Amino acid sequence: MPIAKCLKDCKRGAVFCMLFASICRAISRQIHYSIPEETEKGSLVGNIAKDLGLDAKDLSDRGIHLVSQGRSEYFALNYKNGYLYTTKRIDREEICGWQETCILNAEVIVGDSMKVYGVEVEIMDINDHAPTFQLETLIINISENTALGSRFPLYEAQDPDFGNNSLQGYKLSSNSYFSLSVQRAVEGRHYTELVLERPLDREDQADHNLVLMAHDGGDPVRSGTAKIHVVVLDANDNAPIFSQRVYKVNIKEDTPVSTMVVALTASDRDQGTNKEIKYSLRKISSIASQIFHLDSNSGEITLVGNVDFEETPFHEMEVQVQDGGGLLDSATLMIIITDVNDNAPELAITSVINSVPEDSPAGTSVALLKVQDKDSAENAEVTCSVPDNLPFLLTKSYDKYYSLVTSKTLDREQVAIYNITVTAMDHGTPPLSASITIPLRILDTNDNPPFFPETVYTSYIMENNPRGASIFSLKADDPDWGENSRITYSIVEEGVKDSQLSSCLSVNSETGVIYALRSFDYEEFQQIGFLVKAQDGGSPSLSTKVSVTLFILDQNDNAPQILYPSVPTDGSTGVELAPHSSEPGYLVTKVVAVDADSGQNAWLSYQLLKATEPGLFSIGLHTGEIRTARFFLDKDALRQSLVVLVKDNGQPPLSASVTVTVVLADSIPESLSDISSISAPADPQSDLTFYLVVAVAFVSCLFFTFLLVLLALRLHRWRNSQLCDSGSVTFTGVPVSQFMGIDGVQAFLHSYCHDFSLTTDSRKRNFGFPKGNSSNTLPSQQPCVTPQIFCPVNSLVR
Template sequence: MQRNWGLEKMVLICWIIATALEMVSGQIRYSIPEEMEEGSFVGNAAKDLGLDLRELSARGVRIISKGRTQYFALNVKTGYLYINEKIDREQLCGHAIQCLLHIEILADGIAKLYAVEIEIQDINDNAPSFLNKEILLKCSEITPPGTRFILPSAQDPDVGINSLQSYQLSANKYFALDVQTANDGVKFAKLILEKSLDREEQGVHHLVLTATDGGDPVRSSAVQIRVIVLDANDNAPVFTQSLYKVGVLENAPEGTVVLVISATDQDQGTHSEITYSFIQITEKASKIFQLNSKTGEISVVGKLDFEESELYEIGVQAEDGGGLMALSKLTLQVINVNDNIPEISVSSLVNSVKEDSPVGTPIALLKVEDRDSGENGQVICSIPDNLPFQLSRSFGSYFSLKTDKTLDREQVSEYNITITVTDKGTPPLSTIKSITLLISDINDNSPVFDQESYTGYVMENVPPRTSIFSTKATDSDWDQNAKVTYSLMEGHILEVPLSSYISVNPETGVIYALQSFDYERFKQLQIQVKAEDGGYPLLSSNVTVTLFILDQNDNAPEILYPSLPTDGSTGVELAPRSSEPGYLVTKIVAVDADSGQNAWLSYLLLGSTDSGLFTVGLHTGELRTARSFLDKDVLRQNLVILVKDNGQPSLSATVTVTVMVADTVSEMISGLSSLSTPADTESNLTLYLVIAVAAVSCLFFIFIIVLLALKLQKWKESRMYESSDVNFHADPTSQFVGIDGVRAFLQSYSQEVSLTSNSGKSQYKCPSTRYSDTLTNTQTFEQQDFFLLSDGFDNKDQILVQVSL
């Protein structure tokens, strides 16, 4: 178990050393004397660190030093390290034997840190000095020889051989000097009475105490000692303690009483009046502590700092009115308090990183310091847990901030990283520093339409350049990578390029019609809209847009039957006079190129020769008789029929139908012949047609008479009167073949002609009408003639009559 623990410790130590070596690429040390002038040469840092002079400026090499005062500077052209500000070793390091300044040279371009250690050597620039210009001693005339008087020590801020080395006393016959060295190496002097004093002989003795250091050149200072000889005082003061020890908080406010010293004197009168004073105290301590000479209270008058000094040792003296003194020692232990807030300084910082940066990309190098000691100076550095970054200690007081996860600018484009540094003191103190990091964009997102597919409706006959639809695509990238451009994919409609019908605004995605749409040609458009961003490489996406063309009522009904033949004639419909109500005369056939309710047709009878004789089916267009024919009814009926659709607004067409009412062929022929021919001087065609119809009619009647005569003669010759019956069955059928193969049923009727021998004469019989589409007889012969007569009521309309026998 111990072996495993030792192995783990070795691995941990190796890891720490490797991490430190990774960040610190080199370490050098220089030694210079203090008080060098600004601009003085320190060392060739570029050469000593192995840096190329050409790379100093390109890699952003700079000095990072602790504190506000920058004592050193680096010339990036020469690589020399020189003095930037004069250094006072005593002010910087105090009485420390070794004074070291640490600076770091950072190369931003390669993220390397070089440690430089500079030793400041002491020079003898300070002479020993006494706190007061004069030392006043009172000595009773009965003081025995050998009595020692402690003298105030001189202070020399230099160290080593340059510090205080000796004391000398001016020549006299009463006093001698004893120089001793304390445990901390500080020399102090005592005045020894060698010969009894006689106040009456000499009441005041003037001495000179000289303090000398060991520097080159030697420096010294002197102080006047005035010894006043007093009358006899046989009891000296006595302190209550020979050594006072007390602790004081470093954050103790000014005026705080640290300790009250006390001494007693058994004498009376002025000889028992005790005065307290410091006799061994440093200049720095004298600015922090104050002694009340009457009460013995020691209070704080300056700022204590545990990090500057942990312990103060002060010599105190109690002197009575007779000049007798007592000595004691005061030890003040400064208690460390967590009174310094941790400090954060950014040594290196990257302002922005790409969103595709790998995990572990360095962001910043931070230096964290706390001037407190012990646990009060130990810090914990942290960032919020929900950030994709990792903060870890690099070496010493440096922390590195790196990416810990893959970044996505579309989710977070900017991070405000809050770094919190907290020490382990009680109560803990903390400081916060924020770093703003921008995430730069890459083109990693395609444009996305707000719908998977679009469906729209467009009215036909829309004017050109009309906005008919709008698409919208967004790109979650930024700037040029998010700029969307729209275009149409290639396509055809009825073998015509799609681009001739529609276009799309490349910036807005609005679709425009370049020409009108015709619902009767195509009923929908299916197009592909492409959205493309402006990044590199280009990313794009497509969407299907289906546009349904909405019908408009832009087509009037077209009448297929009856229609105007190409020769300008109009057909005549036949209706037997014996027809029952509801007899189907003909059927109006019409179509509408529109659709839906725009193609729903209605048929209306606008006018007729005899009102109430005919009706038209509202939706079927069937022309039927409304009642039986009367003798007063006109033989030729002209009917005007309106066909309209159900659109808004409604469109319509009219047609004129001529119906001949007749039971026999002779009635029909006579009715047709009675039709007046309208005068038309512009064309002779009508006249020719009338003559042709008349001629054909005459030939037809002659043929009938001759045929009947031949049949009667043959019958008589064969003498078959009793057993012969001849029946002619003619089933004429009137039909019309309309446009596009539409065949409209008109009407069918049959006439039966019978000749019998029982009557002794020929008899012509018109039986009741029946519907048929066949012609059957044992012996059948048929002749069909077409008569074209002009209509007396309608200009240029012509009548087509088909007679079947």
């Protein structure tokens, strides 16, 4: 036992020594790769299996795995093919910053051989960053008297790339005032300075805009720019200067006080306090100092006293300007006074008429005026006038008197009041004038009939309107005045009895509002045409007539009327026949309905509400054709009951329903035998329902019997007075639907109306069948008695 234990310990030691030796040999093995930065996720780095001499097929069996070093895992090993690829985008500047060499390390451990291989991936820099400045715009203030050669430091650009891809130099935009000085420090940084090469003059150029560009050495080269704004500071090196050496101004003797005579202007090319200037008067007479005032800041000379040409026709003085630095300039000011025509003509009314009738003849006198002027010579010569657009003239009566007369017949409707301005102007230079306004009122005469804005009026009203409803409003105008313009309205109609029109419509004689005296029915008549007369209150009175057409609009007040299948009157039951061999789409029958309304209110749609066998039959939405939807099955009931709903398109929609019975049989005898063999299924729970249905049916029959008797009496009276030709089928007044025309109704009635009687099992049954036919068209049969349809009487429009 001690010997065996010793051998066992020796074996363990040997295995440990071999393992330690293999690990030591593996540490010395190193694989080196290099990839450029910005490599995207999933990019290939190298073939680990090939570089280690391993078979890629058994990598997973050998327990090989990759161990990454560092803060994040950037690589992964594909154990199927031995490729090393990236797991994320790699940014050298983010990982290594300013380090010269950027290496990422990882280890590949082969589990079965206990070998470790080092993998280092060197990240190569690419030129993915352009140089950038800390500020986009650098402002430098430099005085215009700064010495040449002065230096002004600039900001340094930053480029996170490495080596030749980093910042390499600077360039300055072309200019004649500044140059760029670049110095390179020992650690590779650049120091840039702006050097003044030419004297600055703020008055010549107040600022300079330069562009500093930094560039790297990559391929392609990247660059960044910054703006340099040089502001030139001012120095007092310019004296103020007047815009004119001599100012010469002419003013009239009647120039009012506070009028600005002249504005002195001077300029100084300096800036700030050096540019602030003050104006002053020198060598001015005592009289002028009391008449003129100079604003020292604005240089405006205003009139503070009255000037008189006869007293002093000329003023001369010296003006001076001085800046904040004590520099000054002077100029001469000459003010010349000119004589004016300062007496205007005078107008006076001797007699006047305040109003004239509009039918007064031309030449009617309105006013007598007197004109005079205190001036002499040509300044006293006066010409009188009235505006050319007025129907008046001025005629000289005697010496300085003028008469104002009409030049044509006046029209009060165009102008009711005239304000006649008479102007008197002398011949002075400049001429002076005076004017006077004479108001004249034009009296009205009844010379204009009322008129409507439109020659024809059209109005619309919905049928079933309430009685007394306002339909339409007419408004006539009369340009006359007073009683001549008071208008009354009335309804007249040529060719229509007054009693008929007066029972339908009325008009408010004062307002022109037309009212409906009855409720209109679109199915009775669709429009009413009449005349409305407007008459004024003049003497003699004048009137005008206008045509008005009232259109009755349809309302959905009529439910659809089912023409086929019609409700039996002899107690028989209408039945349709469908052969067992019918294919899908076989035309069984057609539901025909009409609507007395028009437009969309008469657009009918058909819907199958209930069927014994759902899905066995279908109905056309707009045609009403009942067709088979599939082949008949043995389990299908021989007697099929279909409830069809017919609905119009009105708002709200109205509807009617009809029940169609279809018997599945190839021939009439067969259908009779099949029907007689059908027994009602036993339903032990339907007794109560049956009695309830019987009770409801009994009460309903009593109610409908009462309604039918009442309706028959009403129809009998109406038929005696309104019955059309009994031998023809006419749908006058019934609008034609776009889904079922009247011709189609007549043709269908002609084809589907059949009656015959059969007797089976001592019970008489009446069936109405079309002749069996498996085609999609209905057979032509002899028509039965044609129903009579009545026309509504149109008492107003035919």
